[in-house]
Amino acid sequence: MRLTVNGVVVEREIEPRRSLSDFLREDLALTGTHVGCEHGVCGACTVLLDGWSARACLLLAVQCDGAAVTTIEGLTPAEGLSPLQEAFRACHGLQCGFCTPGMIVLAHELLARNPAPSADEIREALAANLCMCTGYVAIVRAVARAAVARA
């Protein structure tokens, strides 16, 4: 199977039952993609698949043959942080940090499609993922701050 991960072409032979999340974490050592429920509800494993957010735990890696996958590592600059990541840090839009990579991937997708979302639109989009620590208040703030920073 051949796919592009964070801009790098990867060619591997893998078991058909290997999930994309396990493939990313175990085979490619991209441990920024977290696994929280393995049944598609929590969204900790959210990655971009050809630019759209997807649950890596519900995808088999082989389904991604030919696709382009972007993980949190692919959204992080070599030096420093992205403006979205900076906003999460400035607003403390996280606590334990386990949901955070998935949240940031999700927010990245939102801002790519809707650069100036309202608070309601942010909540609507973020409701795809679960955070057990923040009550979402600071995450919503962070995404709104990032949107303003980009404008």
Added chain:
Amino acid sequence: MAAPWVGRALPLKEDARLVAGRGRFLDDLAPGRLLHVAMLRSPHAHARIVAIDAAAAAALPGVAAVLTGTEAAAGSRPIRPLIPTAVPVNDWCLAVDRARFVGEPVAAVAAVDRATAEDALDLIRVTWEALPAAVDAQAGARGEGPLLYPELGTNVLWHDTLTYGDVDGAFARADGVLEERFEFSRYASTPLETFGAIAEWDAGTAGYTFWTNDQRPGLTLAILAESLDVPQARIRLACPDIGGGFGNKRRPAYLLVCALLARRTGRPVKFVEDRRESLSALMQAAGGVMDLALAYRADGTLLALSVRDVTDEGKNLVSPAQHNLIKLGNIANGYRIPAVRYEAWSVLTNTCPAGANRGIGKPFMCFAIERAMALLARRLAVDPAELRLRNYVTSAEMPYTTPPGAAYDSGDYPATLRAALERFEYARRRREQVSARAAGRLLGIGIATSVEPAGTNLASYEIITGRRAASGSAEAAMVRIEPDGQVRAALGDPPSGQGYETVVAQIVADELGVRPDQVDVARGFDSATTPWLYLSGNYSNKFSVTDTGAVVGAARRVRDKLLRLAAHRLEADVADLELRDGAVAVRGVPTRRLAFRELARTAYADVLGLPPGEEPGLEARHAYQNPLAKPMDAARRVPSQLVFANAAHCCLVEVDPGTGGVKILAYAVVHDCGRELNPLIVEGMVHGSTAHGIGAALLEAFRYDERGQLMTSTFMDYLKPTALDVPAIDVGRLEHPSPYTPLGAKGVGEGGAIPAPAAVANAVEDALNSYGVTVRTLPITPEQVWRWLDSRQFNNVGSNFSESPQ
């Protein structure tokens, strides 16, 4: 002196790695030749294990070892309980002859990967003999139902009545008595990272190394050493980044299973729960039923409180009755109630073990009291805020000791409520509620207030056991200036999202005159390098009341040594020196200074330059115990927890009579956790903690059927609040520092979770006022609301109702 770093809303050091996906969580660790563990779990709530045939599983290619309960019992000792049962019973790391809840592990497989291990589980044949299940704690309290442990002769682990003051006299003199029954469902804070462990056996040194996201390493180390029959010196336990805890992250049994498999295979083994395992078998807040009677005068003054409390422990042998003790300690909430009676049952059932969950016992206790206050206000036709204001312990009365012995140290409870009412614009919203109701909208306002203690005093277990084993509340820390002059600190309390790397750096920075970015705080915990106590861990809101003292104490020892070294080398008097910008300088003579790096060179390398008698090195450890912890007295009074924060929650909800859905339109919190060490962290804690309470109020419940099958074992049926369920919680604060903590701080992690279920319930009941609904249980699901409306006032509901499906 420069403005202190403590108190500033500093962005978090650890957030920089976490937003980049560079955290290091348990499942990110992978030692070489690692094996992966899967566990076979009981499909029955209660069943005898007649036989286990694991031969086919062991023969599967890729499988390294299979461990059954019988083998586990032969290779380890039972897990020592915190609170022992009257007759000792053996609690092994795997079920041996009997499974006692759905999801209890009965065998474990170690294989080259998790998928292979799970394949092997399918090949294990267990011959079960199903037994009737005990699922009703009320029945258990009455002595009915099948026994989990026939050798105990009962499912009641603890039953006692504690009376403080003249309860009977107060009830006899009262103008009225409010009696009500409340029920609390099981729920859990469900940290997003599940629990897990890696164990490694070193045959050369006959020792074990564990990596785990266990949040209470001190206690776990003791259990591991005892169960594995290995001296504690040969066990190293370390915690990496922990993805949320909330009390749930503990299960020594899983570490023991990993240890036994590591020893047998000679390879490191890792077990990480999947979500279903976590929801069905890790830890759930104890549910139960509480009968409450409140004696009052006609003006609403509370005279006495009597509570009968049946707690459903599930199969909890580790810490039974813990919920009861904490409820007793918080039974008076913030009110002056002169006489209290508490009759408690702690009852085993064939369900998941109950245990610590954000606020342990307090959310239920607060729910019962604050629901009772709402009902009393309605009965007396007094505003619910006014009724509370008439009954609060005032700041002038503090320190105030409640009848069961809790010491309220500081705070101004009436001021907290008044500030919340103002923030919420209570009067305006009440007016708007009237007009909205006239327009047919079901709007309700709920108030709930709470006290929030911090730190656990284990001496309270003496109420149950009659003897003292562990006691008090303490933590240990280390501060060191490295040979290159950089500061490093470590703490025996592994954080799970509380930002300790930042706040500890703020504390140390103030003590040593450096910037927080010059202080490296160790990630997590490592028993080989971190100072620790049996009491060490991330629990019970204790950072503010013990950890701060440990850090301050260690930093001051290092500071004192820096001053002595500098005084010697600068030939100055210590009193003339100050710590500033990473150096010790003579006050007023900035050129006469020695940088930490230079002093460290003396301390570590040029040791002949030390003052006479001074020990080389620049490192100090300190363990701190909070002074409020006391032993139980002759009247069985004991502070089960220590320093008290407080909070007031106001909530506006709208009920949709068509769907039964409850929407929170506004939510205001004013809290007082004393001095806020980092307001950015504190506000996040209040938001998140309140969200947990909202989840418990509206969505979350572990539901078992009458045979003990768990009906809610995934996030598809055990519902967590999303960004659409939690409102933009508006937080205000008061700061009454505690005189009994080193920095004036109090606990903040649990405060939202304690009153929020009551605040939401009170609001929903207020919204449904005209239907005569009394909220007695949670969660308030749409189905529940719909049933209330359906049964009460079919014709009175409005047009939405007739459009909904019948």
